[in-house]
Amino acid sequence: MIYVKPIRQTYIATYSSFILERRYFNELLSTTLKDESYATYDETATYSTGDYVIEPNTKRIYRSAKDANTDPLDNELSWVDYGAVNSFRMFDEIANTQSKFTTSAIVEITANWHDTISFLNLKGVTSIQVVQTDLDTGDVVYDATYALKDYGVQSLYEYWYNPIKLQTDLYIDNLKFVKNGKLVITFTSDTDGYIGAVVTGMKQDLGITLYGTSVKVKDYSQYKEDEYGNMSFVRRPFARTISAKAVIDNTMADYIFGNVAELRGEINLFVGDDRDKGFTSLTTLGYIKDFEIPFDNPIKSELPITIIGVA
Secondary structure (H helix, E strand, O other), rough: OEEEEEEEEEEEEOOOEEEEEEEEEEEEEEEOOOOOEEEEEEOOOOOOOOEEEOOOOOOOEEOOOOEEOOOOOOOOOEEEEEOHHHHHHHHOOOOOOOOOEEEEEEEEEEEOOOOEEEEEOOOOEEEEEEEEEEEHHHHEEEEEEOOOEEOOOOOHHHHHOOOOEEEEEEEEEOOOOOOOOEEEEEEEEEEEEEEEEEEEEEEEEOOOEEEEEEEEEOOOEEEEEEEOOEEEEEEOEEEEEEEEEEEEEEHHHHHHHHHHHOOOOEEEEOOOOOOOOOEEEEEEEEEEEEEOOOOOOEEEEEEEEEEOOOO
């Protein structure tokens, strides 16, 4: 099992009476993704109920919750945080909020001390090109294009009649380790494409994943029934829970325990199985709920890990 502690960047907005801070994955240098066209927030202006504004420094959208609104954005009774702008949804630490593009999009981010990049909750994306440049030398040190169309079939009927499926997740762990670099990522789609999360960082080992590991889904969708017995269904996001079994050498127990302690209270990327044709369903953004190292063997220990995915 691999974990990646994502590279994060804090964006700060300073006003006369308040300060806003938001953390995102990565540092965005440039992008062709288009953001919403709402007005830029002005602390001296007055807003009506339903007005939308964009705070340009923290890259957030807010909706006014009252008329004659002159309250600052940090007043949660007066403003509703509608989340990140389109170009930053892929970096907002939640995989189910997606950045949308049409046909193609280019995203440029910093790549300092990285060796992995992951793309989660993709929809409609047919290929991804990743180009890594060492800014100290100007050399392109990594350039690969990944086709996300899955042509795998189990019968002749599927070959002729089933629609071609697209991968929803992609994990790359062979980026070059440079101290001053950037990544230029090109997404391609036949029509509209959606990107749930882009995570970069250094991979760390939590042990060898064993059979007996399982994944389950917690669905937040709801069936609703009104007073007349009419049923309706509201489809909502889901989150994965991974109950993993891993094995480690006892000589690494203190090191791994210390690493896990540093992961508390933060969202990280977990790759349960990164073998060729492995189980991509074991890859999730989440946090460790339970972790135990039972020292019941003089050489190796099997440890249970519970990872709660975030929607």
